[in-house]
Every structure is written in structure tokens, then in C-alpha cells.
Amino acid sequence: xxxxxxxxxxxxxxxxxxxxxxxxxxxxxxxxxxxxxxxxxxxxxxxxxxxxxxxxxxxxxxxxxxxxxxxxxxxxxxxxxxxxxxxxxxxxxxxxxxxxxxxxxxxxxxxxxxxxxxxxxxxxxxxxxxxxxxxxxxxxxxxxxxxxxxxxxxxxxxxxxxxxxxxxxxxxxxxxxxxxxxxxxxxxxxxxxxxxxxxxxxxxxxxxxxxxxxxxxxxxxxxxxxxxxxxxxxxxxxxxxxxxxxxxxxxxxxxxxxxxxxxxxxxxxxxxxxxxxxxxxxxxxxxxxxxxxxxxxxxxxxxxxxxxxxxxxxxxxxxxxxxxxxxxxxxxxxxxxxxxxxxxxxxxxxxxxxxxxxxxxxxxxxxxxxxxxxxxxxxxxxxxxxxxxxxxxxxxxxxxxxxxx
Numbered sequence: 001x002x003x004x005x006x007x008x009x010x011x012x013x014x015x016x017x018x019x020x021x022x023x024x025x026x027x028x029x030x031x032x033x034x035x036x037x038x039x040x041x042x043x044x045x046x047x048x049x050x051x052x053x054x055x056x057x058x059x060x061x062x063x064x065x066x067x068x069x070x071x072x073x074x075x076x077x078x079x080x081x082x083x084x085x086x087x088x089x090x091x092x093x094x095x096x097x098x099x100x101x102x103x104x105x106x107x108x109x110x111x112x113x114x115x116x117x118x119x120x121x122x123x124x125x126x127x128x129x130x131x132x133x134x135x136x137x138x139x140x141x142x143x144x145x146x147x148x149x150x151x152x153x154x155x156x157x158x159x160x161x162x163x164x165x166x167x168x169x170x171x172x173x174x175x176x177x178x179x180x181x182x183x184x185x186x187x188x189x190x191x192x193x194x195x196x197x198x199x200x201x202x203x204x205x206x207x208x209x210x211x212x213x214x215x216x217x218x219x220x221x222x223x224x225x226x227x228x229x230x231x232x233x234x235x236x237x238x239x240x241x242x243x244x245x246x247x248x249x250x251x252x253x254x255x256x257x258x259x260x261x262x263x264x265x266x267x268x269x270x271x272x273x274x275x276x277x278x279x280x281x282x283x284x285x286x287x288x289x290x291x292x293x294x295x296x297x298x299x300x301x302x303x304x305x306x307x308x309x310x311x312x313x314x315x316x317x318x319x320x321x322x323x324x325x326x327x328x329x330x331x332x333x334x335x336x337x338x339x340x341x342x343x344x345x346x347x348x349x350x351x352x353x354x355x356x357x358x359x360x361x362x363x364x365x366x367x368x369x370x371x372x373x374x375x376x377x378x379x380x381x382x383x384x385x386x387x388x389x390x391x392x393x394x395x396x397x398x399x400x401x402x403x404x405x
Contacts, residue, residue, distance in 0.1 A: 004042045064105060075093055087110065105126065109123065140282055164363075280352035321340070322348075
């Protein structure tokens with residue numbers, strides 16, 4: 001595990017620098033939170049492969065990596081909590097920036113704020129780095145006077161996003177590797193191995209078994225039409241990518257994800273967690289519910305849920321309460337029900353927090369269940385593939401030897 005050079009602030013406000021060994025930035029935050037300390041800056045060793053890749057990707061794309069944006073949010077929140085002015089906080093962040101890209105972003109923000117613009121207006125100029133959600137959250141924090149709390153909540157969102165991505169990558173890495181290996185192995189066996197075996201080892205066999213006939217038939221088909229199949233596959237993938245980038249195509253793609261077995265429940269739970277957390281933060285900060293719904297709709301990362309929240313906002317403007325406005329086919333029944341209880345009891349914030357916590361736990365459990373199920377399923381797939389190939393190759397040889405005897 002890499003050693004991070006960290007600047008740390010303890011509960012008394014004293015700043016110190018030390019080396020912390022951890023697998024990731026998330027683990028550093030956990031270690032420091034357990035000790036009642038807060039992270040100011042963290043830097044990996046210069047020759048760490050991962051940080052070099054992130055650095056060059058960030059420089060080439062003109063964007064901040066998710067880790068850099070999380071670090072920026074965390075540092076700004078810590079500095080504002082101490083009560084120092086915004087310009088002084090930005091100046092400190094510029095001097096503490098660990099990458100040239102981050103330093104440039106902070107410098108641009110400082111220049112705009114110096115000229116009299118608000119922080120949210122300065123961020124809105126750099127759409128490559130700060131999303132509409134980020135800008136709107138900062139604007140809400142400025143309006144309500146709760147900017148440090150808003151930055152803290154956004155840091156939590158970013159940390160959860162990093163964790164979710166890491167878990168998703170871990171969940172799909174093994175099955176993708178196995179499926180790719182099976183496809184490549186099957187193509188090599190059908191297109192190259194079987195024809196050679198048919199012309200040598202199986203040439204004396206009078207009647208081939210059904211598995212062998214199927215494999216040889218596939219081999220002849222791939223030899224005749226393989227180029228067309230490959231070209232058609234590339235064209236289909238390119239067409240799908242183009243369609244998904246359109247507004248209607250993107251909506252249909254997100255709708256499909258919600259209806260997929262296993263995957264659909266994960267997408268649904270993730271969307272509910274995001275919008276309830278953000279809605280709770282905004283409403284607790286004094287933002288009107290209709291404005292909070294408009295901002296929340298930009299965070300769900302699913303156009304179906306985005307439409308649900310925009311429609312809910314319109315229904316509230318027409319006189320409905322929040323619980324009724326949220327009722328929808330793809331909205332879990334539990335969410336509007338608890339929201340309704342929160343509205344009647346005056347504890348909407350607590351209910352939204354409870355919904356987010358419940359669905360976050362549900363998301364974790366479902367991901368673990370899918371990972372646990374994936375290995376035996378893939379093992380069965382491998383066994384079936386190997387069994388079919390073995391029967392296709394050895395059954396005719398065994399029959400031939402039996403006939404000779």
C-alpha cells in the first residue's frame with residue numbers, strides 16, 4: 001500500500017505533517033475520523049503508478065479527477081469552518097494544490113471572487129470541473145449561510161460515489177474477464193482448431209456426433225460470414241452509442257436499466273439514495289421544496305428519475321403535497337409513504353435521512369449478493385463450455401476406436 005504525505009488538523013486546531021499508509025484516500029479519511037482529526041492535504045509518492053496516470057489524464061482532459069474534486073471540497077469545507085474569509089481560503093488552497101490542474105482551477109476561482117463574483121458564479125464558468133448540481137448546491141449554501149455544511153455533504157456524496165465505483169468495478173472485473181476469455185477461446189476453437197481436427201483426426205469417422213456437427217457447422221459459418229458478422233457487430237455498437245447520446249435514446253437506456261433483472265434494483269436504490277440525501281440537505285438548509293427538487297433532479301444520474309422529480313415539482317406547484325407528487329411506478333412505495341409521515345409529523349428531514357440510510361444498506365446488500373452469486377454461475381458456464389468442446393472433439397474419436405475394436 002502507498003504511503004501518503006498528509007497535513008492533518010487535530011481537534012484543537014493544530015496542524016501537523018506525517019506519513020500515513022493506506023490503500024486509498026477513503027481509508028485515510030476513515031483513519032483520521034476515528035482519531036478525531038481532519039485531513040488538509042494528502043500526496044502520494046512521486047513514482048506511484050496510479051497517481052501518475054490520474055495526473056496525466058486530468059491534465060489532458062481539462063477536468064479534475066473525482067479524487068481531486070473530493071480533496072478540494074474537503075479542504076474548502078475545513079478552511080471555511082475555521083471562519084476565515086473566502087479569498088483567504090482560496091489562496092491557501094492554491095498554495096496547497098498538489099496538481100497543476102487543481103492549482104489552475106483554484107486560481108481561476110480566486111480571480112473571479114476577487115472581482116466581486118460569488119463562488120457559485122465563479123464555479124459556473126468552469127462547467128468541465130463543476131457540474132450544475134455542484135454549482136446549485138454551492139448557490140443554495142450561499143443563500144442559506146450554510147456553505148460549510150453543504151461542502152461537507154458534497155464530500156460525503158463524492159466519497160460514496162468513489163466507493164460505489166470501486167465496488168462496481170470489483171464486481172464486474174471477474175465476470176467480464178471470464179466472459180471475454182470464453183468468447184475468445186470459443187472463437188479460436190470453432191474457427192481454427194475444429195477445421196484442422198476435422199481434416200486429420202476425424203477424417204475416418206463415418207458418422208459424427210451431434211455436438212461435433214454443430215461445432216463444424218459453426219466453423220463453416222464463421223469462415224464464410226465472419227467478416228460480415230464482425231462488421232455488423234461494430235456498426236451495431238456504434239449505432240447504439242450514438243442513440244444513447246441523444247435525449248430520447250438516453251431516456252430509453254435508463255429505462256431499460258431500471259427493468260433489467262438484478263441491475264434494475266441497484267439503479268433504483270442508488271437513485272433514491274442520491275436524491276433523498278440531497279433533498280434533505282437542501283430542505284434543512286432552508287431551500288424551498290420546489291427549488292430543492294429542481295436541484296435534486298440533476299443528481300440522480302438517471303433520466304427516468306429525473307423526470308419523476310421534475311414532474312413532482314410541477315405537481316407541488318399545482319397544489320399536491322410531496323408524498324403524493326413522488327408516487328410513481330419506478331419509485332419504491334416505501335419512499336412516498338415515509339415522506340408522507342414526515343410531512344404530517346414535521347420530521348421530513350429525519351424521514352428523508354432514514355430513507356437514504358435504508359436504501360444505501362439495501363444497495364450494499366444487493367451488490368454483495370450479486371458478487372456471491374456470480375462466481376458459481378460463471379463456474380457453471382465454464383464447465384458447460386469445456387464439456388461441449390470435449391464432447392465435440394473426443395466423442396467421434398471414442399466412437400471410431402470402438403468401431404475399430
